[in-house]
Amino acid sequence: MLTSVDTDLLRALADPLRFKIVTLLATETLCTTHLVAETGAKQTNLSNHLRVLREAGIVETEPCGRYTYYRLRPDVIECLGRGLDTLARTARAARATETKRPCP
Template sequence: MLISAEVDVIRLLADPLREQIVELLAEQPACTCHLVEDTGAKQPTVSHHLKVLREAGLVEAEPYGRYTYYRVVPEVLDRTASRIAALADRARATSGDRRECA
C-alpha cells in the first residue's frame, strides 16, 4: 500500500474507468445507466468497477425507487488527500538532507 493499511485510493483510481466514474459521481450521484451512458463502457464493466469501489468504501449505494444511485464518500478522499499533503510537507522539509553513502 502506498499510503497506509487503509483503502489504497491511489491504486483504485489508477484505473482510468474507475477514475472517470469517481469524477462523475463527485459531480452528482448517478445510477448505473447514467454511468454507462457517460463513460461509453458496457454495463457489466461499469457494475464491476462500482462493486470494487463500493467494497473499498469509496462509493456508497443508495436505493431510490427501482434504481440504485451511487455517490462518492468524500471523507475517504479527504483522508487520502491529507496523507499525500503530509508526504509533500515531509519531502519539502527534508529536500536538502542527504544520507551518507557507505
C-alpha cells in the same frame, strides 16, 4: 506517511475508468444507467469497477426501486488528500534540509 488503507484507495483510483466514475459522482448522485451513458463502458465492466470503488469505501449505494444509485464519499477523498499533503510536506522539508542517507 501513507497507510495501507491509503494505498488501497490510490490503487482503486488509479484506473482511468474508475477515476472518471469518481469525477462524475463528485457532481451528482448517479445510477448505473447514467454511468454507462456517460462513460460508454459496458454494464458488466462498469459494475465491476463500481464494486471496487464500493469495497474501497470511495462510493456508497442507495437502492431506489430496481436501480442502484451511487454517491461519492467526500470524506474518504479528503482523508486521502490529507495523507498526500502530509507526504508532500515531508518531502519538501527533506529537500530543504538536504536530508540524504549516505551510501554504505
